Amino acid sequence: MTNQTTTREDLRNVAIVAHVDHGKTTLVNAMLTQTGAFGDHKDVGDRVMDSGELEKEKGITILAKNTTVFYSGPASNGEEVTINVIDTPGHADFGGEVERGLSMVDGVVLLVDSSEGPLPQTRFVLRKALEAKKPVILVVNKVDRPNARIDGVVSDSMDLLLGLAEDVSEDVPDLDLDAVLNVPVVYASGKAGVASTEQPADGELPESQDLEPLFATIMEHIPAPTYTAGEVLQAHVTNLDYSSFLGRLALLRVRNGTLNRNQTVAWSSENGIKNVKITELLETKGLERVPAESARPGEIVAVAGIEEIMIGDTLTDPNDPKPLPQITIDEPSISMTVGINTSPLAGKVKGAKVTARQVKDRLERELIGNVSLKVLPTDRPDTWQVQGRGELALAILVEQMRREGFELTIGKPQVVTKEIDGVL
Structure with a gap:
C-alpha cells in the first residue's frame, strides 16, 4: 500500500510580514481579541506580540515568534481551526529569523501601510517568501488614515511582487506567476479591528463589523498543511528558546508522524544520530505555552529535554530515522x-x-x-x-x-x- 498525502483542514500556518510601524502587532492583537484568546478579564497590552523590552519600546520585531488563534467563524465550516501566526521581523538584518519563520508556514500575509506602501525592507522578506514559493495575501492596513492612498499602495505592492517574481524566476523555475498576479487584497484597520475585501474610500473605515473577511481569506488562500499518512515521525527544529524551569526549548514543526511527551526519539544533528527522551512538550494557546501530550503533522510546538539541540536538527523515528535537510542561512555581512x-x-x-x-x-x-x-x-x-x-x-x-x-x-x-x- 502506498502512503497517501493527507491534508489537515483544521490547521493553518501563516507568517505576517510588515515594515516597522505598519501595524502588524496591532492587527494580531485584534485577531486574538476577536477569537476570544484573552477571555473576558485579561488586560490586553498594546503590543502583545512584542515580547522583549526593546521590541515593545521601539515597535520592531526582532525574534520570529508564534501565537495561536482558534477560529470558529463562518469560513471554518463548523469546526474550530487552529491558525498559527508567525510574527517575522520586517528587516533584512534579522534575515536568519525571517528564513526560519518562513520554513514554519504555508503562506504569507504581506501587511502594508495605506499611505507609505511597501518599503525597501519589505522587499527582502517578500523575496524570501517567493523563493520559498509561499502564497501571499496583501493586507492594506490603516485605511482610515487621513493621508491614505489605497489605489497607489495596491499598485505599488503589485509592481513589487511582479518585479520580485521576475527576479527569482531563474532560481525558482516553477514559480506560479498567475498566483502572483492574482494576489487577494484585504483592506483593514487593525486598530478598529475591521477588514473587508471591498475597497473603501481613502481615509474611510471598511464597511465591516470585524476581521471575518481576513480570516475567510486566510482560510481560502493559505494552504492547509499536508503530510504523508503512515510516514515515520519527522519534526524540524526551526528556533530555540530558553526556560528557567525546563532549560533549552526547541521550537519545531511536525512534518510527519506524531510526537508524544515522554517519547524516545532519534535526534539527528550535524554530529550524527542519537536517541533522546522528550521530557516536556508545549503547545501555544494565544500567547502562552501550555503542556501538551502529543503533536500531530503541521503543528508547531516546543520540546524540552535535549540540552544541545540546534536549529536545523531533526527529531525522527529511532527505528527508521529519516532526517530533514538542514536550514541554510545567509552569511553575515x-x-x-x-x-x-x-x-x-x-x-x-x-x-x-x-x-x-x-x-x-x-x-x-x-x-x-x-x-x-x-x-x-x-x-x-x-x-x-x-x-x-x-x-x-x-x-x-x-x-x-x-x-x-x-x-x-x-x-x-x-x-x-x-x-x-x-x-x-
Missing part, C-alpha cells in the same frame, strides 16, 4: 568588536558585569537562538569579533547587553569580506 570596558571608570556602577567570562558567556548564550550571528575570538582574550547581517542586528544586541548591566567597549562596524576562488 557586518562585523564589530565587542570587549570589556577597560576605562578607569569600569565597574563603578553597582552590579555591573565587567569580566571577560561574563561577556563571553552572554555572547555564547545569544548564539543559541540567533543563527545569523557569529562570534569569533580575536588576539585579545577580553575582546570578540561579532558578525551579523547588518548594523541594526548588532546594535540591538549591544543595547540589550547594556540594559542587562554589561559594560562594553564597542569597535566600529566593518564590512565582512570573503575570498571566493582567490578573489576578494
Whole structure:
C-alpha cells in the first residue's frame, strides 16, 4: 500500500510580514481579541506580540515568534481551526529569523501601510517568501488614515511582487506567476479591528463589523498543511528558546508522524544520530505555552529535554530515522568588536558585569537562538569579533547587553569580506 498525502483542514500556518510601524502587532492583537484568546478579564497590552523590552519600546520585531488563534467563524465550516501566526521581523538584518519563520508556514500575509506602501525592507522578506514559493495575501492596513492612498499602495505592492517574481524566476523555475498576479487584497484597520475585501474610500473605515473577511481569506488562500499518512515521525527544529524551569526549548514543526511527551526519539544533528527522551512538550494557546501530550503533522510546538539541540536538527523515528535537510542561512555581512570596558571608570556602577567570562558567556548564550550571528575570538582574550547581517542586528544586541548591566567597549562596524576562488 502506498502512503497517501493527507491534508489537515483544521490547521493553518501563516507568517505576517510588515515594515516597522505598519501595524502588524496591532492587527494580531485584534485577531486574538476577536477569537476570544484573552477571555473576558485579561488586560490586553498594546503590543502583545512584542515580547522583549526593546521590541515593545521601539515597535520592531526582532525574534520570529508564534501565537495561536482558534477560529470558529463562518469560513471554518463548523469546526474550530487552529491558525498559527508567525510574527517575522520586517528587516533584512534579522534575515536568519525571517528564513526560519518562513520554513514554519504555508503562506504569507504581506501587511502594508495605506499611505507609505511597501518599503525597501519589505522587499527582502517578500523575496524570501517567493523563493520559498509561499502564497501571499496583501493586507492594506490603516485605511482610515487621513493621508491614505489605497489605489497607489495596491499598485505599488503589485509592481513589487511582479518585479520580485521576475527576479527569482531563474532560481525558482516553477514559480506560479498567475498566483502572483492574482494576489487577494484585504483592506483593514487593525486598530478598529475591521477588514473587508471591498475597497473603501481613502481615509474611510471598511464597511465591516470585524476581521471575518481576513480570516475567510486566510482560510481560502493559505494552504492547509499536508503530510504523508503512515510516514515515520519527522519534526524540524526551526528556533530555540530558553526556560528557567525546563532549560533549552526547541521550537519545531511536525512534518510527519506524531510526537508524544515522554517519547524516545532519534535526534539527528550535524554530529550524527542519537536517541533522546522528550521530557516536556508545549503547545501555544494565544500567547502562552501550555503542556501538551502529543503533536500531530503541521503543528508547531516546543520540546524540552535535549540540552544541545540546534536549529536545523531533526527529531525522527529511532527505528527508521529519516532526517530533514538542514536550514541554510545567509552569511553575515557586518562585523564589530565587542570587549570589556577597560576605562578607569569600569565597574563603578553597582552590579555591573565587567569580566571577560561574563561577556563571553552572554555572547555564547545569544548564539543559541540567533543563527545569523557569529562570534569569533580575536588576539585579545577580553575582546570578540561579532558578525551579523547588518548594523541594526548588532546594535540591538549591544543595547540589550547594556540594559542587562554589561559594560562594553564597542569597535566600529566593518564590512565582512570573503575570498571566493582567490578573489576578494
